[in-house]
Amino acid sequence: MALLTPEDLKNINRQLQEADSAVRRVTGLDIKGVCKDFYGTTSCGEKIGIVPVTSGNGIIGNFSASLHAITEYFGFDSFVTNMPDVSGYYEAVRNGAQIILMADDNTFLAHNLKNGKIANNQPCTGIIYAEIASRYLKADSKDVLAVGLGKVGFPGVAHFVHKGFRVYGYDADRALLEKTVFSLGITPFDPENPRKFSIIFEATPCADTIPEAALSENCVISTPGIPCAISRELQEKYGVELVMEPLGIGTASMLYSVL
Ligand SMILES: NC(=O)C1=CN([C@@H]2O[C@H](COP(=O)(O)OP(=O)(O)OC[C@H]3O[C@@H](n4cnc5c(N)ncnc54)[C@H](O)[C@@H]3O)[C@@H](O)[C@H]2O)C=CC1
Ligand SMILES: N[C@@H](CCCCNC(=O)[C@H]1CCC=N1)C(=O)O
Ligand SMILES: [Mg+2]
DSSP states (O other): OOOOOTTTTTTHHHHHHHHHHHHHHHHSSOHHHHHHHHHOOOOOOOEEEEOOOOSTTOOOTTHHHHHHHHHHHTTOEEEEOSSOHHHHHHHHHHTTOSEEEEEOSSOEEEEETTTOOEEEHHHHHHHHHHHHHHTOTTOOSSEEEEEOOSTTHHHHHHHHHHTTOEEEEEOSSHHHHHHHHHHHOOEEOOTTSOOOEEEEEEOOSSSSOSOGGGEEEEEEEEOOOSSOSSOHHHHHHTTOEEEOOSSHHHHHHHHHHHO
């Protein structure tokens, strides 16, 4: 299970602002604009209770504080409960939270107590990074390279297919690649004889997973994967539009999906 580290979350506001600028360059909309347009929802400052959870590997430094900063950045009215776990949940509801945000090591959820809607971070993240990439204004074809077909990648690939894109997929786990080829009708990408793409989507916990031969000038790489799918050197050499951020874009997707 690839968990965030406090290091990943340092300077979350700057990371969010840089990601917002990249999303604006790529789609013409900011993150909030893409979420509102895609989900057809709008926020009116809903109150969000962020509940730290101590189970498993325990509380991750900066995680609750980052969710606080992220939810405020997107215009919500949020608070972090003093208590964790069950007591924290009780505190959140008693203090008027309309939406609960909390995560253990396997599930990060957003639950809207008013309308009953609930969201999971993994599909919401894959879908919103795919949605952003699918809106690339300078794309020269509907071909997509997708690397990493797991809990985040698979829903993202399904979203590209649903939107009529032709996905060339790859995963280090051959069985998973075959399952995805079979269930979603994608084409297996062969890293041994790569081709160039203007839209690339990556969701793996490994660095440098995109071969240089797959990069075209000014291609977009939309990647929730941590660490980064390409080196800074390749990013600059090909003028890559990199959309990458450790927590906020996926959280925005969760929230707009439960409004
Ligand atoms: N930025 C964000 O908002 C979020 C980021 N993440 C990150 O996204 C990444 C993926 O998360 P999950 O889908 O939950 O993990 P997962 O373990 O379900 O899927 C990862 C997939 O990548 C594949 N993979 C690993 N190394 C590879 C390589 N070198 N080449 C090709 N495929 C490779 C694995 O076989 C696996 O199928 C993790 O790094 C996680 O921390 C997860 C949620 C939100
Ligand atoms: N229980 C901990 C939070 C654990 C979050 C683990 N999940 C991840 O790291 C996922 C969520 C987005 C990216 N990776 C706390 O309350 O501080
Ligand atoms: Mg994110």
